[in-house]
Amino acid sequence: MATVHHWTGLEARALRQALRQSVRAFAEHLGVAVATVSKWESKLADTEPRPDTQAILDTALGRADASVHLRFETLLSEMSDALPSAGRRITASGPRAWEYESWADDLDRAVVALSRQNFAFADNLLGRWLTRFKALELDDKGLYLFARSTAMLGDLKRDQGAVLGPLSAQHSYARARQVFTQLGIPRRVAQLDLSLAVVAEMSDKLEIAARQYETLAVDNRLSRRDRARSRLWVGTALSKDGNHDYAARVMLAATRDFEDLGEVDDWSVAHQKLALAHRGTGQLDRALHFIDIARSTGVIDSPMQRVRLDTAHGHILLSDPATRDDGLRVLDDAAKLAAKAGLSHQLRSIESIRMMTEGAAGPRRR
Template sequence: MSIRAFAEELGVNVRTVAKWEKLQAAIVPRPDTQAILDTALNRADAAAQQRFQSLLAEIGPMAGTPAGEAGVHSWSHEAWADDIERAVVYLSRQNFPAASALINRWLLRFPADRLDARGLYLRARSLVLAGDVQRDQGMLVGPGSAQRSYRRALSMFADLDIPCRIAQVSLSLAVIDEMVGDLHSAARRYRLFADDERLSDRDRARSLLWVGTALSKAGEHQYAARVMAEATNVFEDLDEAEDWSVAHQKLALAYRGAGDIDQALRLIEAARTGGAQDTPMQRVRLNTAYAHILVSDRATRDEGIARLEETGRLAHDCRLNHQLRSIDAIRHEVEHFGGINVRR
C-alpha cells in the first residue's frame, strides 16, 4: 500500500506512517498505536505474516539486544523450512534462478555461528539444494560448485551426527565423481552405497543402477547391463515407476554400447512409454538417450540427428549445461565417425 492508503487502513494520521517509514527500526510506537499494528498483523493472511517475519529477520538485532544474542527464532525456522520445500519444487521444474533466490536468502541472512542445531540443519539442507542447482547447471568442481556445496553440507551433517543425511550427501559426491569422468572410483563408491543401511531402499537401488551407469560409460557394457537389470527389478518391487523408467533408459544405452540396437530400441521405448516427461530435465535426458541410439544405426541416423538438434535447443534454453555437453559429445561422434555400424 501507499503511505496514505495504509494510514487510512489503520485509521491513523498520514504523518505518523511517514515517520515510521523514515525512522523504521528506531521508532517505538505508543501502546495504543502498537495495538493497532498488532491487530492489523493478526488479521493479515499467512503469506503476509510470513513476509513480515522474513523482513523482521533481515533487520538483525533489535534495539537494546546485546550483540550476539539475536539469532533465528522459531518462526524463522518454519519460514526457512517452507522456502526449502518451495526451492525443491522450483528445482524440479529447472527454474534455477527462483530456486537459488530462495536458498541464498537464508544462507546469506544467518551466518553459521548464529544458528542453533535446528538452524544448522536447515543451513546444511540449503547447501545440499544449492549443490543440486549447481550440479544440474554443470557447475561441478571448483569455487561456487556442486562439489564445494556438498562438502560443506557433509561437514555440517557430520557435526550434527545425522547418519542418513551424511550418506545421502556422500552419494551426491559420488555422482559428481561420475559426472567429471572418474568412473571406476564412482562405481566402487556406488557399490558400497548399494548396501548402506543408512540409505532408503530406493536410494540403495539407485546406487546399484549407477554402478552400471558408471561402468557402461567406461565401456564395460555387458556387465553394466546385468547390474542395471538387477536394479530395474528392485524398482519394480518397490513400485517406483519413474526410477523403473530411468533404469530402462540407462539399460538401453548399455545395450547400444554393446552393439545390440534392437534390444536398445525396445528398452528405450519402454522408458518413453512408461516414464514421466513433465520437466525439461526428464525430456532432455530421455530424448538424448533415444537420439544416441538412433544415430548409432545408419538407417535411423538422420532422424537421430534431428532429434538431437531439437533436444540441444531445449537443453540450451533451460541452461542444462551438463546435458548440453553430452549432446555435443554425441554430435562430435556423429560428425567424425558418421553412423556407427552395429549388429541388429
C-alpha cells in the first residue's frame, strides 16, 4: 500500500478528494477542526499538519480501501505535476496487487471499447497505465499487463489507420513483442508476428505479408483458429496482388477450417474475402453469392464490421455497370459511417475504390 513520509496540505487535500468527502466531512472523519482542513486546502504544500495530526492522516490512509489508494496516488500525481516545487512524497516500488487487478479490469473494458470503435475511451484506459509505469520497474505479472496494453494500443492505432511511424501500430506491436519474448510466452509472440504481418499488408507490402502469413499458417505456437486466420490472410494478400484464383483456393481452405471449428464470425468474414477474390476474377455471380452469405451471417454490431462489409458489397456492385449506382450509394453510406467512427484506413480504401471505378467508367452521373 502507499505511504506518505511527510504530510503537507497537498497530500491531505489529495486524501480528502480520494475519499470523496467535503471539507466538513473530512474534518469530522479525522477529528480535527474545519478551519484546520481549510488551511491545508488553501496553502497546500506550504503548510504542514502537526505531528499528532500527521499520525491521524497516516491512520486514515492506512484504513482506506484499494480504490481510495488508487485515486489518492492519481490525484497526488496530478497535483504534483501542477506544483513542481511540491515534489512527490509518496513511496512506491512498482504497482501493488490491487493495482494489477484494476489494470486487468481496465484492459477488459478497453477490449469492449475497441470492439465498438470507442477509440478515445480505449486510449484513456490504456494510457493511464502505460504512462504510469515503466517496464523496468515491473515484475513479470506487471510486464505481462504492460505488454498486453501495448499490443492493444497497436490494435487501436491500426484501426485508426496509423500503421507506420513512431506513434503507430507497428511500433506498439514491436514493443509488445519484445516484452513477450522477454517473458518467454511464445504464443503471444506469434500473435504479435501475425499482427505485424497485417501491418505489412496494410502498408501494401503484399509479398512480405503473404510470406509472413504462409509461415504463421503452419506455426504450432498459434492456435488452430489463428493458423486458419493466417491462411485466410494469405489469400487476402494474394488477391490484393492480383493473384485471385490461387487466393480463392487458399481462402476456401481457411473457410472449411472455420466451419470445422464452429467459428461463425470468422466463417462469415472468410465469405466476404472470397467474394472479393471472385470479383477479381470477374465471376460476379459467385462474388454476389458469397457476399450475400457474409451479409446474412456476419455480426455487424460495430462500425468497423459494418464498414468492411458494406465496402466489399459496394466494390462488387460497382464492378457491374447495371449496379454501379447502387454500389456508389453503398460506398457513400460506408464512407459516412467510417468518417463518423474515425476509421481513416477504411476511408482511404473506399476513396481508392471510387477513383478506380471512375477511371474505368467515367464521371459519376448526377
